[in-house]
Amino acid sequence: MTGKPGKVTQREIARIAGVSQTTVSMVLNDRDGSNIRIPDATRERVRRAIEQSTYVADPAARRLAGLDNKILGVFTYESALTPESMDFYGPLLNGIERAAESLGCDLLFFTSSPVEEGRRRLFHRNTRLRLADGCVLLGQQMDGEDLERLVAESFPFVAVGRRDETDAPVPYVGIDYGSLTGRLLDRTVELGHEKVLYLHRDLTSPTARDRLSAIGRAPGALAVAPFAVGDDLSDLPQVVARSGATAVFAEDAFLIEDAALVLGGADLSLAALAEVRGHRIGGRALSGFHTPRQQVAAEALALLQQLISTPAEEHSGIEIQRLLQGEVAFGETLTVRGGAR
Amino acid sequence: MTGKPGKVTQREIARIAGVSQTTVSMVLNDRDGSNIRIPDATRERVRRAIEQSTYVADPAARRLAGLDNKILGVFTYESALTPESMDFYGPLLNGIERAAESLGCDLLFFTSSPVEEGRRRLFHRNTRLRLADGCVLLGQQMDGEDLERLVAESFPFVAVGRRDETDAPVPYVGIDYGSLTGRLLDRTVELGHEKVLYLHRDLTSPTARDRLSAIGRAPGALAVAPFAVGDDLSDLPQVVARSGATAVFAEDAFLIEDAALVLGGADLSLAALAEVRGHRIGGRALSGFHTPRQQVAAEALALLQQLISTPAEEHSGIEIQRLLQGEVAFGETLTVRGGAR
DNA sequence: CCGCGCTGCTAATGCGCATTATCGAGATCG
DNA sequence: CGATCTCGATAATGCGCATTAGCAGCGCGG
Numbered sequence: 001m002t003g004k005p006g007k008v009t010q011r012e013i014a015r016i017a018g019v020s021q022t023t024v025s026m027v028l029n030d031r032d033g034s035n036i037r038i039p040d041a042t043r044e045r046v047r048r049a050i051e052q053s054t055y056v057a058d059p060a061a062r063r064l065a066g067l068d069n070k071i072l073g074v075f076t077y078e079s080a081l082t083p084e085s086m087d088f089y090g091p092l093l094n095g096i097e098r099a100a101e102s103l104g105c106d107l108l109f110f111t112s113s114p115v116e117e118g119r120r121r122l123f124h125r126n127t128r129l130r131l132a133d134g135c136v137l138l139g140q141q142m143d144g145e146d147l148e149r150l151v152a153e154s155f156p157f158v159a160v161g162r163r164d165e166t167d168a169p170v171p172y173v174g175i176d177y178g179s180l181t182g183r184l185l186d187r188t189v190e191l192g193h194e195k196v197l198y199l200h201r202d203l204t205s206p207t208a209r210d211r212l213s214a215i216g217r218a219p220g221a222l223a224v225a226p227f228a229v230g231d232d233l234s235d236l237p238q239v240v241a242r243s244g245a246t247a248v249f250a251e252d253a254f255l256i257e258d259a260a261l262v263l264g265g266a267d268l269s270l271a272a273l274a275e276v277r278g279h280r281i282g283g284r285a286l287s288g289f290h291t292p293r294q295q296v297a298a299e300a301l302a303l304l305q306q307l308i309s310t311p312a313e314e315h316s317g318i319e320i321q322r323l324l325q326g327e328v329a330f331g332e333t334l335t336v337r338g339g340a341r
Numbered sequence: 342m343t344g345k346p347g348k349v350t351q352r353e354i355a356r357i358a359g360v361s362q363t364t365v366s367m368v369l370n371d372r373d374g375s376n377i378r379i380p381d382a383t384r385e386r387v388r389r390a391i392e393q394s395t396y397v398a399d400p401a402a403r404r405l406a407g408l409d410n411k412i413l414g415v416f417t418y419e420s421a422l423t424p425e426s427m428d429f430y431g432p433l434l435n436g437i438e439r440a441a442e443s444l445g446c447d448l449l450f451f452t453s454s455p456v457e458e459g460r461r462r463l464f465h466r467n468t469r470l471r472l473a474d475g476c477v478l479l480g481q482q483m484d485g486e487d488l489e490r491l492v493a494e495s496f497p498f499v500a501v502g503r504r505d506e507t508d509a510p511v512p513y514v515g516i517d518y519g520s521l522t523g524r525l526l527d528r529t530v531e532l533g534h535e536k537v538l539y540l541h542r543d544l545t546s547p548t549a550r551d552r553l554s555a556i557g558r559a560p561g562a563l564a565v566a567p568f569a570v571g572d573d574l575s576d577l578p579q580v581v582a583r584s585g586a587t588a589v590f591a592e593d594a595f596l597i598e599d600a601a602l603v604l605g606g607a608d609l610s611l612a613a614l615a616e617v618r619g620h621r622i623g624g625r626a627l628s629g630f631h632t633p634r635q636q637v638a639a640e641a642l643a644l645l646q647q648l649i650s651t652p653a654e655e656h657s658g659i660e661i662q663r664l665l666q667g668e669v670a671f672g673e674t675l676t677v678r679g680g681a682r
Numbered sequence: 683c684c685g686c687g688c689t690g691c692t693a694a695t696g697c698g699c700a701t702t703a704t705c706g707a708g709a710t711c712g
Numbered sequence: 713c714g715a716t717c718t719c720g721a722t723a724a725t726g727c728g729c730a731t732t733a734g735c736a737g738c739g740c741g742g
Contacts (some may be wrong), residue, residue, distance in 0.1 A: 009729085019693090020691070025731085035687060053466075064699090090424065091424075094423055097422040106449055106451045107450040271698090362698085378720055379721075405728065406727060407699095407726095
């Protein structure tokens with residue numbers, strides 16, 4: 001409590017304990033070795049001085065001196081904490097918070113990143129990125145350049161969601177939509193369906209392509225026709241009728257909900273090739289997937305921590321691309337062909 | 342792209358542009374004055390070198406050199422991102438994110454703080470608190486010692502929610518529950534009620550006392566009897582009957598919901614002296630308050646920013662304790678005395 | 683009694699940046 | 713033509729910490 005408030009340094013502690021700043025640092029970091037020897041008596045004296053004071057290490061100085069900071073960056077390509085985005089980000093953020101807690105890390109949200117062309121830019125003049133030991137990237141769509149640059153600068157990071165936009169291999173943790181899609185299609189065959197219409201909007205994201213390629217590997221008895229839809233779904237009933245499909249799937253729960261509105265009470269099985277928790281259609285639980293979002297987030301942080309604490313040369317020994325298995329949610333909207341609706 | 346990846350410093354830029362590190366710093370910070378003069382030609386040369394490279398300033402070094410970092414700390418006394426706590430924290434966090442975005446600040450969540458006695462500790466050996474320019478504190482209950490220490494160290498901070506646990510004046514932004522309570526009581530009188538039972542658990546928090554003192558100032562025609570409840574509400578019906586109350590209020594929406602279950606269909610008006618959004622009792626919208634949580638959060642960040650950017654001597658000119666007005670939500674459970682239920 | 687190794691510590695250095703003090707080279711003035 | 717001033721820049725310093733190299737003192741063996 002001497003001097004100016006809020007500025008207790010190791011120097012000050014050293015002065016009080018009658019030792020050098022070096023010694024204080026050594027004691028604080030429990031250093032010991034052939035070159036550094038501090039008897040318990042001195043250690044104790046220093047410790048006491050620290051406890052008497054309100055000393056806390058300045059993280060900026062630690063960082064500058066080249067140490068880990070126990071700070072993990074969180075970058076979201078859209079606002080993460082709005083009520084609307086909570087549906088998607090909520091479980092992820094929850095998983096991240098819990099994992100960070102158990103790793104003893106703080107989380108730095110890059111909310112300041114300027115928005116350009118509808119999404120945030122990770123790199124800008126005053127990015128605080130480097131303050132973090134590493135960074136988690138969240139968002140439906142990511143910027144390939146950002147990813148490239150992170151790789152080029154060998155800054156530790158992990159993307160949530162499968163990525164293949166770049167040449168260099170990007171570390172990610174995602175969900176195995178291919179396998180899930182396959183399993184749902186198997187079930188669809190079991191239920192007697194032979195023709196399915198698959199509604200989608202975007203085919204550029206990796207997960208969209210995963211679904212599509214799983215559709216391509218559909219069991220022989222099943223024909224799945226992809227169909228790109230726009231904002232206007234009004235001609236969907238004709239398309240379905242003409243295709244002869246007995247089931248309609250969509251790339252996400254909202255799209256199938258919209259489609260269901262247009263298709264009315266037609267006797268069709270419906271499913272989303274995505275998370276369906278909380279979604280119902282006409283009072284029935286929507287068929288689709290249950291995806292382990294919390295685990296994805298936790299696994300992402302675990303991988304990130306691993307990348308941070310492992311010297312770059314040994315990164316080849318780490319599985320940096322991980323897909324977690326989800327569960328097929330059979331629900332109530334995928335029924336036997338021609339079954340009562 | 343020379344040297345080691347991910348380490349472009351001002352020194353490197355200086356080498357490329359053929360100037361000194363000092364000059365680079367000057368250009369970056371747009372410094373200019375009688376002592377520092379850099380012709381546009383040189384400025385341009387430096388700027389070009391920076392743009393060619395991937396230079397970004399090291400925030401740790403900036404901080405160490407004594408500058409603001411545009412990082413605001415967020416400390417919550419409980420986990421903030423769990424599905425359950427989203428009800429309370431969600432709007433606050435949303436407000437904070439938006440405010441931070443428009444202030445150009447990043448947010449540092451102190452998720453690493455060790456939990457002691459059920460709640461997190463702000464100060465601990467390796468707190469990264471000082472990395473932030475200032476800090477927002479959230480939580481139903483705060484630690485008086487933490488607050489004292491922040492004041493003592495003159496670290497800029499703002500509490501969300503009214504605080505009076507300490508001797509020193511704590512900067513806060515809260516909601517004026519006293520005024521809201523008064524307005525709800527006026528309405529209660531208008532509806533013909535003369536006796537109200539007020540259920541509460543905790544009376545130690547400042548906002549609890551605000552409600553109580555507003556109750557003390559109730560209009561003459563109204564008698565409000567506070568009643569402390571425990572976990573077991575089973576004797577509540579007798580208490581209500583004996584008191585002759587025609588209305589029952591509670592300190593929060595959950596408590597009045599619990600009470601409603603016990604009280605069954607009795608012909609009583611009900612209200613919570615707190616946020617009631619999303620709460621219904623027997624299909625009716627619960628009467629109570631609508632509190633502007635987003636604005637509270639935004640105002641808190643604005644105040645924090647003001648404290649940070651104002652030299653400490655001038656803090657006396659700032660209104661550091663702010664109460665925002667909410668709205669009375671008349672709802673459907675507060676009705677005329679003896680009115681149909 | 684000289685050297686050697688061991689103990690217990692500290693001076694010095696650097697991290698990347700901002701800032702202060704200075705400095706050399708022309709231009710201007712008296 | 714020497715003194716002063718202005719311009720354009722830089723060397724030096726410090727922020728708080730970790731780390732490397734090294735130093736003084738002591739005991740011990742030869």
